[in-house]
Amino acid sequence: MVNLVLFDAGLMGYSLAVHILLVTVGMTLPIMMSIAEFVSIKYKIKLYDVLAKRLANALIIFFAVGTASGVVVAIELFVLWPKFISVLGQVGILPLYMEIFAFFTEAIFLGIYIYFWNKFKSRMKHWLLSVFIAIGAVMSGVFITMINAFMNTPNGFNIPYYLSTGKIIDVNPFAVLNTPTTWVEIGHVIGSTIFAGAAFFLAYFAYKLLKTKGMEREYYKKAAKIAAAIVIISIILTVIIGIESITNLMVYQPEKFAALEMNFNSGPHVAEVIGGFLVNNKTVDSINIPGLMSFLATGSFNGAIASNDSLAAYPKSTWPPVAVVHNTFDIMVGIGVLIGVVMIIFLLIWLLNIRKIRDKFESNHFFNKILSNKIFSDPFDNPLVLKGLIVIGVLAGFLLEDGWVTDEVGRQPWIIYNVMTVSAAANTSPSIVPIGIAIIAFYIVVLPATLLFVRNVIKKRDLNSELGVKQ
Amino acid sequence: MNIYITLNYSLLAILFAFLLAEAMSAITFIYDRQSLPKVKKYLDPIWGVVGTFVVFFVVNAEVLYPSIMPYIDYLYVFPILVATLLFIGRNLFLVFSEYIWKDSKFSPLMLARVYSLITFIILLILLSIFVSIISGVGVNSTLTSFSAAAFLSNIYAVGFIVGTLLIAFGLSFAFYKVDKMKFLSPISTVIGLLLFIYSMHGLNLNINYITYIIAAAIAAVSIVYFITGKTRREAIFVAAFLSVISINFLNYGKVFGTKSLYTYLNNSALSYASVLVTIVGGVILTAMLIFFLYMYKLPEDKNNDYNNVEYKDDEQKIGIANLYIIPNNNKVNGKEHKTGKNGKR
Structure with missing residues (x-):
């Protein structure tokens, strides 16, 4: 008989282990893209322009996989840990809710940045979008780390009362945004994610x-x-x-x-x-x-x-x-x-x-x-x-x-x-097991397939034609 | 009327309108291969936003009804996780279809069709869960188990889903301006609407004159397109939004058929805080979507900075940019460059 608690923890851990790799790329790519485009505009160097465009293409592919993976993790959080999410929903879910808007910022501006590239008369205005995309990506990480900080140092409700009665009272939803470990954890997590x-x-x-x-x-x-x-x-x-x-x-x-x-x-x-x-x-x-x-x-x-x-x-x-x-x-x-x-x-x-x-x-x-x-x-x-x-x-x-x-x-x-x-x-619930195994198998295929795809997309591009060099 | 429930219903209605548009694109890909560029023009910039909206609705529901989540998790864990897995596939195949290289053995159309199939299945699953939650079909009285067999053997639940899909098929002609056999558009829409309303009766969901007005408006979209060949996408979005919100309001405050949604409503300070966040975030989101729409409608400007820029030569010395731009030497790592017999790499 499968130990379902261990299975849930293993599944969640595995999904997060893959997801954070995608997050590192998703958070760093817009920063690099933004820097590349800025240098290109400021110093009029076409290679940086090409770099910004290539990074943007890579970003949209990683964004597709990263958002989907993020949804998997979010849904797993809801489905695998219902009692945790019930407490979180009554006390500390505000950062997760705010993350949605950071996520929207990234998704909407990324769509505009990539698909309407040539509709911008001013390059600086177009570049400004990349700043918002980067802010959106980083803020998503900031908000989700707030939830983790809440898990490490919970606050915002009467904990002794909850432990004795199982009931939640004295809720201060904004306290979750500022637990004793929140800001240090954010600094460390965001720094290490961008570093990686x-x-x-x-x-x-x-x-x-x-x-x-x-x-x-x-x-x-x-x-x-x-x-x-x-x-x-x-x-x-x-x-x-x-x-x-x-x-x-x-x-x-x-x-x-x-x-x-x-x-x-x-x-x-x-x-x-x-x-x-x-x-x-x-x-x-x-x-x-x-x-x-x-x-x-x-x-x-x-x-x-x-x-x-x-x-x-x-x-x-x-x-x-x-x-x-x-x-x-x-x-x-x-x-x-x-x-x-x-x-x-x-x-x-x-x-x-x-x-x-x-x-x-x-x-x-x-x-x-x-x-x-x-x-x-x-x-x-x-x-x-x-x-x-x-x-x-x-x-x-x-x-x-x-x-x-x-x-x-x-x-x-x-x-x-x-x-x-x-x-x-x-x-x-035992029904988690088969689908959990499917998620594990799916991730094993998805990550290498994405990397291979991005590699091929970039490999198939001709730098000379992107630079406009006549051959 | 409770502001929190109203807010959640509104989000569901917007989400459904977006999902319906995607489902229509999926049907169109399968039905008419010529439609690929037209559909992709709509779909490419918007798919990321739709995905985010799914999460938006889920988190909003969690904020407002945290105590209902354990029931939903236990009841629908399998279909929810399947839909989630398929969601990854949806994103992957859509983006793959966009960036696939020319000499690949997978064509953009083929990848787009796989996306279509996946999106179609996702919609089926989500619709099934939605029907089950609002009507209680397939769920036992203690909310501890869901029977797929009981659900699928309920003719009205199936009719609700089939009706929705027929409506989506009918509207897809107008939404993506598909000409191929467009006479099917009003036929499919009207049959779908009749089946849909009949199923709502069977599921004991409330119906009144508003239902019929909206149904007539939806039918009119298809009929007008069939006759004139002209349509407005916005009209379909509005119709989809109104139909979902009306279903919810007609059955106001009920869940799993007879249970009151109020009993699950979060009464802590978090609800108030969430409304504040929704208002602030909603204003920002609306502004961003208006900007998105503005850019979508804006024609390409050939006289933009990108076409006029004169790139400087790399050899020019330009201040701090040296650090990044100017190579310090032109050395090439000869040792690492493997050359073939003919001198090519």
């Missing part, structure tokens, strides 16, 4: 830079520069906000914090646990750095960690799968910081290749000698760097999924933290 999306594109453009030459290579180089700029800005912001979100966890979700850190200790000079597993409530095979957790949390190696930031303060029945979330958390932090450092080095090399800056340094004999090293050559022409960017693209996807698993599994067994468990919210 831009990193995917950067990887693709880097691959094309390795494979093309002439004008086509120039085209991909321009595209890669836009993507690289977005990656650098977003990864730095994501890491900074990520640090803030850990502090936030300590205060508002201490049990989750304790699980992520696999921490059983409190008081001064608490060690940071890196890696490891949990055997009989004891940490094994981990690397312990004495005092580091105290330092990270308080700024002092002898700083005190509160007792509620230790797993020992909670019954084992409410712990999430500790070893899983602890390791996914460590991997996320490790890879995230590593990519951040690599991209800062990348930025420095990139800046050093701007003619004016390079000229200044090259006038100095010492720097001239250093800069003549191959590592300081234009990063977009360096095959080693380009291969590195492809690796970063792959890692970015992994990082995004890893971070999402950390957040969601870290909240288990709760669907609404300390209010409702996942098992209490689940739909246990």
Whole structure:
């Protein structure tokens, strides 16, 4: 007999895991498209115009799949978790409702942007649409993250009364827009989503830079520069906000914090646990750095960690799968910081290749000698760097999924933290199983088919004819 | 009359008008291959908006009647999830039909026809759920199970759906200006309307003179198109909107046949907040749709900036744009460029 609660959770998790990949692309594409069109208008460079048009075409295809996937996730949310959605509907659904209007903004302006491209007399007015599309895409993410923040730190109703009677009173629907974790979570989620999306594109453009030459290579180089700029800005912001979100966890979700850190200790000079597993409530095979957790949390190696930031303060029945979330958390932090450092080095090399800056340094004999090293050559022409960017693209996807698993599994067994468990919210109708399997199979086909289709659409296009070059 | 219920009915009516237009396009694709460019001209810019409207209605219903959702989830989980899956197919095939390359083995028409078939099935499922919810056919008294067999063996429920599809077929001629065998337009519409009204009687749904006025107006659209070859799309949208809203208002406040919708209505502060959001969002949405319509009607301007722009040469030095635009060197990654024996890549 299938465990229907587990099946619901698995189905929802699987659908979201695929959906967030589409979201990264859907959120980043309009930003890149908008930048490309703006540069094209401002500096009258046709390659950017072509880039904007190609990105717009890719966007409409991803939009088609992304919106459909979004509907699947929304419907799953309603169908698989009826009791959760019932509470959400009475207390915290306002952000989801607002998201619809953000979504409309994106859908309507995207339709106008693409299908009525030649009806605009002024290019700037047309470009302005791309700004609204980007705002719509980002705001959709902002609103849906508000729901997630509500699940992590619920507010807006009388929780003790609900827990004792099952009835919802004292509803403040606008409180959901501003839970204690909302804004930090939004910053981290939106930053990491845009980072991952831009990193995917950067990887693709880097691959094309390795494979093309002439004008086509120039085209991909321009595209890669836009993507690289977005990656650098977003990864730095994501890491900074990520640090803030850990502090936030300590205060508002201490049990989750304790699980992520696999921490059983409190008081001064608490060690940071890196890696490891949990055997009989004891940490094994981990690397312990004495005092580091105290330092990270308080700024002092002898700083005190509160007792509620230790797993020992909670019954084992409410712990999430500790070893899983602890390791996914460590991997996320490790890879995230590593990519951040690599991209800062990348930025420095990139800046050093701007003619004016390079000229200044090259006038100095010492720097001239250093800069003549191959590592300081234009990063977009360096095959080693380009291969590195492809690796970063792959890692970015992994990082995004890893971070999402950390957040969601870290909240288990709760669907609404300390209010409702996942098992209490689940739909246990057996009719879900066959159609759930169909959804899983469908996604397996849909995502690769879409990528293949977009690849072919772009591949079949002739850059020269798009540029208006007579052959 | 309750403002929340009225609002929800209005959204359903708008959604139905959009869906009907899509269903008509689906029928047209199958029926007449020559209609592809005409239909795509309408469909391409609007399909994303229709999809969003589906979510709009679902979320609005959830906001207003959160306690009814668990019943609907249990009763219709299978058809809802099937429709959702098909919805992905709808989007995919429509966009694939638009961007498919010339030498592909799949033609735009073929992909559009697959889209049509999928859209058609989605409409069938949604109509079935709608009929079941308003009439209670197929649902047991405790709202715990739905019997597809009971639903399909109810001649009036089936008649309601078939009638709607016949009306859609009849109106599709006028909506997309299809000339092929256009005499079918009034015949199909009138038969559909008769079947539709007969089924409403059978389902114990209320009918009064408003029903007949709207039915006459819908029939008139088809007849006028058959005689004059002229029509207005807006008239069909309005007719579809009015017919759905009238069905709901005639059966005001009832759900699953006899149960009161008021008992499921969310009485928390959230309802009030949702109305505020709907008003603000609705004004913005209306403004955007008016802009969309304006652009749709606007002819292409050959004298636009795109046709007049003089692109600068890449070698020109233009300030900060250097960072993005000017290549620092013209190196080509020779090592990575694999060349064939004839020197071609």
